[in-house]
Amino acid sequence: MSPKKLYIVTGKGGVGKTMTALALVKALQSQTSKNVYYNCFDTTPDKELCKKLDIKTIEFPIQESTTEYIGRKLGSKNIAKWVMKAPFFKALFNIVPSLGNMITLGHMIDTLQNEDDDIIVIDAPSSGHILTVLESPKNFNQIFRTGALVKDIHRMTDFMQSDDLVETWVLNIPTELAVTEGRELIEKLGKSGISNIKDVLNNALFKNELIANEELPEFLDRKVTIEKEVIKSLDSNFDLVFPMYIDKSPIQLVKRIEKKILTELKK
């Protein structure tokens, strides 16, 4: 696979975004010699787990990103530091979190554009909040309208909408709520100009090898039937499917999903 610069892994809550994002970092690491980083957007990564998996994390703390950005705009780091310390400014940032979202995203894109060898995989917030992040450039474009900031915002949207630079993984698990949320998300991402999307089904019990070959007790049989019904009724064609694995220790899960990503993408 020819790697993109930025991967966004999202979907409903609990569908396996964290496990899959980590597995994707591992898969990319084994396919390229570039620096592949794992990022958790506005939450802190599980550093212990990353260390065990030999995964490098990259963070863009809002305070620092903003100081750097404002510093560049005003041509003075000191003024920027002073601005960020002003109580009113702090209060403003707290009450308008999407402003912070946009600056974080902008800093991330800047970094990627300056470092040819960097790739970032974002373990993104779930559906409702990733849309807030991805719509933030559009919203602030409307707010600022003209001026120096708008050019930066356009550079951001151009980057985000490029199919060669960004790939978004929408994860689903085989339940009605998760798959519906996945469909809604793909539609809304499309409206934000994001169309390079991989539609992924995770945690599919019916794809587990042991389960598929055995005489099952009634409740597991029922679960498998339900999963298949859900997928059929919602008429979804997934680009990638990961089974439900029995051993849920995170290291094992990440390794298994990584393997699956590599074999499926070779097809």
Add this chain to the structure above:
Amino acid sequence: MKNKKIEVFCGTGGVGKTTISASRALYLSSQKRKVLLITIDPAKRLKQVLGLEDSATGEITKIETSNFNLSDSGELHALLLSPEKTLNRILGGKTENNIISTLSKPYGGMNEIMAVLEVQHQLNKNEYDTIVLDTPPGKHFIDFLESSKKIQSFFDKNFSEVFNFIGKRNKPGRILTKLVSSGIDKLLTYLEKVTGKGFVNDFLEAIHILYDHRDVFINGLHLEKDLMNVDFSNWFLVTSADQLKGSDAKELIEASNRFMHKDNYLLINKSWHKFLEEWTTDKQSLVQLRDKLLEQENVIKESTSQYSIQQIEFPEIFENSPAKQVKELISHWKSL
């Protein structure tokens, strides 16, 4: 379980907050209580669970409880949060201001802030016996909890005096000192350099509109305190037996410790252990499978047993329609 004014369901992603809170609200209404179920998650899955239309967003809607096999019950209303409608109510109408109207759109980012104001408003109305609250996953729930503080600090009296002064140019000397010491005038000069004059004008207008309604924003903003009051709230930390998320559940318990009291419950959802225990098999590979699954369910119970929190367990319901799942879960509240 005691009756309270508000019940909060929180937890990491996909553990069943929306499903379980809907079943709880329906159960409470079957106890002849008048209940309002509010979801503050912009993903709005509750609409699918209850069969609501998108157009119901921001409007309190009566739920036909007979659809869930509850005859003879109290009353259940539901509300899918619309940040825009909440703000318009506070401001007394739609605003023309470009900044405010953009930010209060569905994905504008004001969700958690508006959520606190809406929940507070519904509590103040005092029309319901209980409000059941379905929250967004993880960090955004914490954002919600911290919103009262954020609102209070934004509406700091000093800021509003200063901005009033900038607007009206009537200068009592005291304020002038404040203006200089707050640094706001300097801030605005820098802002103008980067954003241009148009934005600064919009910005000042927006601040004025908001500070004009300062009282509505902070009057009665005691949600944070109320939630900590044992006579006022029940907390349900939802976890899922099929998710082994290392530190997440613990982190949430610890983070919410500041906000909680003794009437809280750890709700372990989607448990398989009853089914697993009833499953007899001789086949070695299946015995292993069963034991592994049982072992993993126990890890969750053990890892959280160090916290003095009452545990309740809900089984996985093997149905594909969310409404059917909810229907069955109602009876589990009865048997508690």
